[in-house]
Amino acid sequence: MGLKEYIEENILVFDGAMGTMLQKKGLKLGENPELLNIEKPEIIEEIHKEYIDSGANVITTNTFGANELKLKLCNLEVEETIDSAIKIAKKARGEKPVYIALDIGPIGELLEPMGTLSFDYAYEIFKRQVLQGAKSGADVILIETMTDLYEMKAAVLAVKENSDLPVFCTMTFEENRRTFTGCSPEAMSLVLEGLGVDAIGVNCSVGPRQLVGIVSEIAQCTNLPIMVQPNAGLPTLSIGDKTTYDITKEEFATALVEFVDLGVRIVGGCCGTTPDYIEEVCKRVKNKSIIKTKNKPYAAICTPSKVVRIDGVRIIGERINPTGKKLFKEALKNEDIDYILKQAVSQVEAGAHILDVNVGLPEINEEEMMIKVIKEIQGIMDIPLQIDSSDHKAIEAGLRYYNGKPILNSVNGEDKVLNKILPLVKKYGASVVGLTLDERGIPNTAEDRYKIAKKIVDKAIQYGIKKEDVYIDCLVLTASAQQKEVQETLKTLRLVKENLGxxxxxxxxxxxxxxxxxxxxxxxxxxxxxxxxxxLPIMNPNANGMIRVIDSYNVLYNYDKDAEIYIKNYAGVTINVTSGNQNKINNINTDEQNGLKYIVIKGLREEAKDATLKLLKEKKELEIVNEYLIPALDEVGEKYEKGEIFLPQLIQAAETVKNAFDVLKKQISKNNSQTISKGKIVLATVKGDIHDIGKNIVKVILENYGYEIIDLGKDVPIEAVVKEANKHSVSLVGLSALMTTTLKSMEETIKALKEDGYKGKVFVGGAVLTEDYAMKIGADYYAKDAKESVEIAKTILG
Incomplete structure (x- = not known):
């Protein structure tokens, strides 16, 4: 029976942790697990057999880190490693009805704009894994432990475009129901369902108890099969100083049964789970019937951190469009991205829920500019976008490189347009605007426009696009030239709404x-x-009268319950009927908008240099740091703490400060006077751990608070940390670990520092850590995120 058919009627049980089992069988600290596929295949085969004997329906290959960037550290080839892993799994399976999942984990580097890894390179890395997995005979591809939705999209496209295998996707969430990069369960569900994956869910993260809310949210957002592979609770210490977890196999299995009752169809284990755990799960779920979720589809678009449901009036900002805008045209020709970003920021502050992005000019490469503008906007804000173009290449580029679920504007009633564009909409999981015109132009009557609207909706459904993802533009003609048609547009709206829904x-x-x-x-x-x-009115949100109409409408049509928003915005306000942006909600004056602090908060990197040079005419270097840069970063940090912004925006603010710092450092060097450094900090990812995403983010944030960072990199030997800490006489050392297998290395590093007489403090961080565990292994401080590391540095270094 095929895997897709199996999960339609049965609970599917995956195996448990590979790393935990390898540790039990003697995996050495810092040893690459994938190396065992070549050098000691019998160990991997034995682990697979133990999970099969425990009742698992699926065994996962030992290829979590089998990408070219990680494997080159131990001189392994992707193809050989994956082929060997699948052969081992096949040998362990024998004739038993067990499926083999090719395991694909995160690459280990941040994608642009947060990091330096390009989307295209990430895609090629995943493509290489997928091609070999399909060739060697995997039954399903499991993309797991992802924290970045953009990286997940690259991986999914690599699977869909290079194989016919089913693809299951799981992300890792924290207790605040967000991934490390800020992705929400709903955004994950919208995007992955749109991309056509076969199952979605959550793995690793925390223990099963802490995942209930996250799984419940996923179950309310999708009708796809849901997959859950929790850790065996949270890490703790037992006798012998070995890393253990705080959930017994009985507690674990009980929790997974409760997930099945929520609609979960695929279960298994992650860190800390063993064949005993899986055996207990199999006993509990073998007689359970699946529960298929029956959620009603709804209209929504998103970025990773923000979902905009179209369940009321949602404003689409129209200002990122060269039509009739001389300055905007010049900005496109000159690649003046900051001008475009200012337009984006201004519209969002004025109340836009979505931004239309149109960069079509004959004089420029629209495809390249579309990619650039989308990436830049998404780098500084989490507003969903409407990709607006008639150029096929620009459309596909926009859909491919957009991070989230966008709107595509647009298609019309012409068959050639529908047949060319709708497949792209389906492939990338977007929503689409349908214009009520065809090869004959715009019909004069509402009835004829409605016929085109119905044709577009029906055609979209034929392509597998949900009706809820089709938005109809009934087309506005100018009242000055076609006055009679104004009422036809309004009548078309009514017909479309009442008859097509x-x-x-x-x-x-x-x-x-x-x-x-x-x-x-x-x-x-x-x-x-x-x-x-x-x-969805496409309009200028800076037009105050238009905003007032919408605010009033929301009261009169019972969207604004108890007129709460209306009263908040207008109580005690004298309405000025002149046009222009009063920005009544944000109340930001012109000086603040042009100021360095504002520029940092909004992440306008290029603006920072000019603003800093301007301030240097009246302020000293350290005055600028203390009066503008640090307060701006503190405000950004507070917003991050409150969940008002997320990791991408935090990094962009830090990078903006970096640009300002570069100007200040040049001035200081010229004057040979002051120093900006507030003190030195040693940072390292511990021995055996090759993941340094978290450490690198901490580095960026700390540097831009004025601390000098001595970055020792990843997989750092214990003695190297001790040596560098003493060499530089630092008062603070930061250690990072992402893998449970390297927590012991972190503990031994702290012990070695203290035994060597190190007098400073040590702070630790990483996805697998808890504050309690950090204290048990001898750390002085636990940093749950980059912002917390700043507070620790302030405490120790000032």
């Missing part, structure tokens, strides 16, 4: 071209359109 879009300001006092016409037409069923 899809969301609607209008470019509202088109109505007033050629007329005086355009704001009055726009506002009146917007009110009429909303009353007739408009969901």
């Amino acid at each position: 899809v969301k609607t879009v209008l470019g509202v300001s088109n109505i007033s071209f050629g007329l005086p006092n355009r704001e009055l016409i726009n506002e009146t037409f917007l009110a009429l359109a909303l009353a007739n069923g408009l969901d």
